[in-house]
Amino acid sequence: MSRRLRTLALFLALTASAAWLGTGAHRGWTKTRVPVKMVDEVTGIEGIEYQSRFVPGVDFLGASWLGAGLLAAASLLFRKPKNLEPTP
Amino acid sequence: MNRTLKHLLVLASLCVPAVAAPQAFDFKDPKGVNNAVFKLDAPLEAINGSANGISGTVTFDPQNPATTKGRIVVAAASLQVPNPMMNGHLHGAQWMNVAAHPEVTFEVKALRHVKTDGDKTSADATGTLKIKGVAKEITVPVTFNYLKDKLGQRVPNLKGDLLVIRANFTIKRSDFGINPQAPEDKVSNDIALTLSIAGASPRP
DSSP states (O other), X not given: OHHHHHHHHHHHHXXXXXXXXXXXXXXXXXXXXXXXXXXXXXXXXXEEEEEEEEEOOHXXXXXXXXXXXXXXXXXGGGOOOOOOSOOO | OHHHHHXXXXXXXXXXXXXXXXXXXXXXXXXXXXXXXXXXXXXSOEEEEEEOOEEEEEEEOTTOGGGOEEEEXXXXXXXXXXXXXXXXXXXXXXXXXXXXXXXXXXXEEEEEEEEEETTEEEEEEEEXXXXXXXXEEEEEEEEEEEETTOHHHHSTTOEEEEEEEEEEEEEEGGGGTSSTTSOTTTSOSEEEEEEEEEEEEEEO
């Protein structure tokens, strides 16, 4: 159980870090919509259209690491008791 | 007598452009391109967003741009930022309170320092900016680009003219009661606004 929790914590931290780095290492807050610019050819106005896209920010990374830390800490509760019997 | 009448008719036709009536431009954009961008650049955090719920009417006379009058309305609920939680706060009572104050308006009263070069006119527009129920008179630099007969290129089957208005200016968040208690190192007191809008004046 203890090993499983620690493995899960490592997996969570690595997956979140990879997702954050893979989506551009955005250092602001997490975005669920991204502004996309489009130019109107007649007027020259640069219009802004929001498209639904998940871009994890530092809050996502922090929450994932915190979760991983909590899982790792919880793993300590499930440590096997040491064998106190004297070895022959 | 006949010749005099002809001369009068020719003279009258020449005078028509000089006394042409000001045109009313409707800024409800069917293409949804019109937008207002806001930027708050604080030491700890930069907040960028935009609004596209723009409407209003501006009366513009290409022969005499100084007489321009009008009112531009931005639907407060159309203000948006990419972060969903921040968006909720932005619309909430502490910040823009869009339920109680659904519109941001700017009513142009007068233009000063008007300079026209071809189809482009620049000026300082003085008017009343109303945000969150607080009205304040401000003067902002604006440019007008009059695009004659260009409406058909944008909206098929319509004839008419376009008027593009651009403005860049900065207002104080605290002047309009937009959560004045918020710490300025996280949320700047200066709000940089960029308005890029096009209005249409259709002809039958």
